[in-house]
Amino acid sequence: MPVKKVDRRTVIKESLTVFRQKGYHNATMSDIAVACGLLKGSIYHYFSSKEELMKAVIQYLHEWYKREVFALAYDTGKSGAQKLEELAAISEQIFYQEPGGCLMANIGMETANTYPEFAELIKGFFEEWIAALAFIFEEFFDSQKxxxxxxxxxxxxEGAVMLMQVYQDKGYLKRAHQHIKQRFIAAEAAATEKA
Amino acid sequence: MPVKKVDRRTVIKESLTVFRQKGYHNATMSDIAVACGLLKGSIYHYFSSKEELMKAVIQYLHEWYKREVFALAYDTGKSGAQKLEELAAISEQIFYQEPGGCLMANIGMETANTYPEFAELIKGFFEEWIAALAFIFEEFFDSQKxxxxxxxxxxxxEGAVMLMQVYQDKGYLKRAHQHIKQRFIAAEAAATEKA
Amino acid sequence: MPVKKVDRRTVIKESLTVFRQKGYHNATMSDIAVACGLLKGSIYHYFSSKEELMKAVIQYLHEWYKREVFALAYDTGKSGAQKLEELAAISEQIFYQEPGGCLMANIGMETANTYPEFAELIKGFFEEWIAALAFIFEEFFDSQKxxxxxxxxxxxxEGAVMLMQVYQDKGYLKRAHQHIKQRFIAAEAAATEKA
Amino acid sequence: MPVKKVDRRTVIKESLTVFRQKGYHNATMSDIAVACGLLKGSIYHYFSSKEELMKAVIQYLHEWYKREVFALAYDTGKSGAQKLEELAAISEQIFYQEPGGCLMANIGMETANTYPEFAELIKGFFEEWIAALAFIFEEFFDSQKxxxxxxxxxxxxEGAVMLMQVYQDKGYLKRAHQHIKQRFIAAEAAATEKA
DNA sequence: GATGAATGAGACTTCATTCAT
DNA sequence: GATGAATGAAGTCTCATTCAT
Incomplete structure (x- = not known):
């Protein structure tokens, strides 16, 4: 028998999948326990409540994005276009591989009006994402722009990811990424020309 | 006992508000009943289940948008810029006045993976919205573009509405609308210049 | 449109069918209303409660059997064997044509421990049935026997009707009737021989 | 709070009593929970639905009869008359001690037309009962007879048990048993005489 | 006489959570 | 750390019944 390594991190990662696909209210502690290979009650050794677990999942995902995705934007060795290219690639990889769309947006929209604590954490995630992209765009635009x-x-x-889910068509995300890149390239061209 | 007449339409409209703010799973039949001034069980006089009610709400909202919003796009007496202006105005009015964001996106993201019947109806809504906007853009772009x-x-x-909810900041939607209008005006200018 | 004659008697007859097939607790006033071509509330013009309706149905069926079936046993123009033959024939006709077995036994067994008022009425029915058969057997047996x-x-x-329902096989009833007739014929033969 | 351990078997046994006395539809999960000393929801720890519980009860009772009652019929050390005697004794003991008649017949008649899954299980019970008695009668009759x-x-x-319930008179069952024994003894005498 | 909207009690069921083992 | 039995509140839904129209 493979020794099941069930630690806090595992619970978070399995929960992430369950929450992304089923949403917060529709995911049961039982669903999560099954995904972890545990029994319902055992989750409470790691997390005092479903709410705490959800928050830990949001935080974990935020950290993960920060490290694995947003960091790319600050990589000094690459051009802005390259960075956008890579961000798009990794983003598509994530959303194509893992069904259920974007946990942050899903949970954000489901609970924005009823769970301010979740919204606060999710806001932190978007804040860093926006900041990372803004950093790239600052090469050719003033800070506010x-x-x-x-x-x-x-x-x-995010809009594209939503349409992607509703239409079950991956094209939306790809086209949104292309659009973003083109906007950057156009700005780059305009700046070069001016110089 | 005073016999209040609460008709089907009223139940739908009150449910719409509840579902938009609380989401599908977090909204209870009791919440809805209270909003309608009825008892829990009385809702079942008109709708055989929560699911049926949700579907009726989606359909009602779709019809409403078709009639009150999307129709503007096909109004022959107005310019494309004017239409976009009006669509933006009405859209902002809706999203600013009614808390909870966009029911279609909220419910779509919450249930896309678990309630295909909802997704299908929601897809129909987005399809008509996209078609309406496409009709306007066809003035200066080929059909595919x-x-x-x-x-x-x-x-x-929709992305802006999501950020608007998470950030509790109405600016996102306004800026998204402006962006869309500018794109149209730029295309218009380019077309005029060429001529 | 055929004018729907919905009177008390019709309600009883339709209810009879519903109760026989679904039992007392599993039959809803709605089921009965549908069977009558009425709306739920309208039944209450004829019967003050489901319980009263059930009692009326039992009484109606009792009267019907008395008149159409049990009376045969007292017909002076026929031999005992003939009477048993005819009773068997009519009994089979009833149980074969109308699905759901015997209402009296069904309702009796379902409610014997919880609705003594039903049991009392049902007892009256069986009492007359037993008396009718006893009258026939008295030709060759003393009163007690x-x-x-x-x-x-x-x-x-009744045991045969139950097995008939559980097995979905009509043979049980036929064989029970044959057995009863043979018993009578054997007694007849014994009596003749003795004489 | 004292944690009482109420196991699956106990739930089944308590439910059996409740179902026999109240019938399937009239017995509530609350009734059963009270009988078990549990709360309503706790029953669902062992059984996923009322229907599943009912089925488990039927199966449990079937097994019990098989082991404790029907097995007697195949006991090689006893005469046919002895076996019938013992079967009658145990049968009377059961039906006299436990109020509510025969669960198999009660539930069978209540649900035959609406719950085919119950009927199937109940049929299995009667099949083994019939087979057991047939085995005894084969001593003096050919297999079909x-x-x-x-x-x-x-x-x-079963007919006698029903009348017993309706009349609240235990004599019916006793007389039915006597009748069955006499039939066997008569056959035995006939066979002996012939020899 | 009939309707149908509404009631309110109560049915089955779910589920986050607790806790003794 | 893990289990699984139990809890209890709350959820969806049903249904006999009432009553103004």
Whole structure:
């Protein structure tokens, strides 16, 4: 028998999948326990409540994105276009491989009006995402404009992910990414020309 | 006992508010009954289940948008810019006045993976929205490009509405609308110049 | 449109069918209303409660059997064997044509321990049935023995009807009837021989 | 709070009593929970639904009869008359001690037309009962005739139990048993005489 | 006489959570 | 650390019954 390594981290990772696919209220502690290979009651050794677990999942995912995704935006060795390319690639990889769309947006929309604590954490995630994109755009735009474009871009991606889920068609995300890149390239071209 | 007449339409409209704010799973039949001034069981006089009620709400909202919003796009007496202006105005009015964001996106993201019947209806809604915007963009773009821009625009609006909820900041939606209008005006200018 | 004649008697007759097939607790006033072509509330014009309706149905069926079935046993123009033959024929006709077995036994067994008022009425029915058969057997048996055989015979028929329902096989009832007739014929033969 | 351990078997046994006395539809999960000393929801720890519980009860009772009652029929150390005697004794003991009549017949008649899954299980019970009696009768009758007498006998017993309930008079069952024994003894005498 | 909207009690069931083992 | 039995509140839904129209 393979020794089941069930630790806090495992519970979080399995819960992440369950919450992303089923949403917060529709996911039961039982669903999560099954996903972890545990019994219902055992989850409470790691997390004092479903709410705490959800928060831990959001935080874990935020950290993960920070480290694995957003960090790319600050990589000094790459051009802005390259960075956007890589961000798009990793983003598509994530959303294509893991069914259920974007946990942050899903949970955010489901609970925005009723669980302010979740919204706060989710806001932190989007804040860093926007900041990362804004950093790239600042190469050719002033700080305010860069921020504005970053917000729009995040909106475009999330909107596309939503349509992707509703339509069961991956094209939306790809096209949103292309659009974002083109906008950057156009700005780059305009800046080069001017110089 | 005073016999209040609460008709089917009223139940749908009150449910719409409850579902938009609380989501599908977090909204209880009791919540809805209270909103309607009825008892829990009385809702079942008109709808055989919570699921049926949700579907009726989606359909009602779809019809409403068709009639009150999407129709504007086909109004022959107005310019494309004017139409976009009006669509933006009415859209903002809706999303600012009624708390909870966009029911279609909220419910869509909450249930996309678990309630295919909802997703199908919601898809129908987005389909008509996209078609309406595409119709406007066809003035200056070929059919395929117009469709693509329309999809992107809907994504931008929905992404903005999501950020609006998470950030509790109405600016996102306004800026998304402005962006969409500017894209149209730029295309218009380019077309005029060429001529 | 055929004018629907919905009177008390119709309600009783339709209810009879519903109760026989679904039992007392599993039959809803709605089921009955549908069977009558009425709406739920309208039944209450004729009967003050489900319980009253059930009692009326039992009484109606009792009267019907008395008039159409049990009376045969007292027909002076026929031999005992003939009477048993005819009773068997009509009994089979009823149980074969109308699905759901014997309402009296069904309701009796379902409610014997919880609705003494039903049991009392149902007892009245069986009392007359037993008396009718006993009357026939008294031709060749003393009163006590005749009663005893009659009780056994009714038990045989009802037991057979139960097995008929569980097995979905009509043979049980037929064989029970044959057995009852043979018993009579054997007694007849013994009596003739003795003389 | 004292944690009482109420195991699956106990739930089944308590439910059996409740179902026999109140019937399937009239017995509530609350009734059963009270009988078990549990709360309503706790029953679902062992059984996923009322229907599943009912089925488990039927199966449990079937097994019990098989082991404790029907097995007697195949006991090689006893004469047929002895076996019938013992079967009658144990049968009377059961039906006299435990109020509510025969669960198999009660539930069978209540649900035959609406719950085919129950009917199937109940049929299995009667099948083994009939087979057991037929085995005894095969001592003096050919296989087909023995089966036929066994069916009749089971019908007689069940019919008697029904009358016993309706009349609240235990005599019916006793007389049915006597009748069955006498039939066997008469056959035995006939066979002996012939030899 | 009939309707149908509403009631309110109560049915079955789910589920986050607790806790002795 | 893990289990699984139990809890209790709450959820969806049903249904006999009432009553204004």
């Amino acid at each position: 860069a921020r504005s474009i970053a917000e729009l871009s995040v909106g475009e991606i | 117009a469709r693509s821009i329309a999809e992107l625009s809907v994504g931008e609006i | 005749a009663r005893s055989i009659a009780e056994l015979s009714v038990g045989e028929i | 023995a089966r036929s007498i066994a069916e009749l006998s089971v019908g007689e017993i």
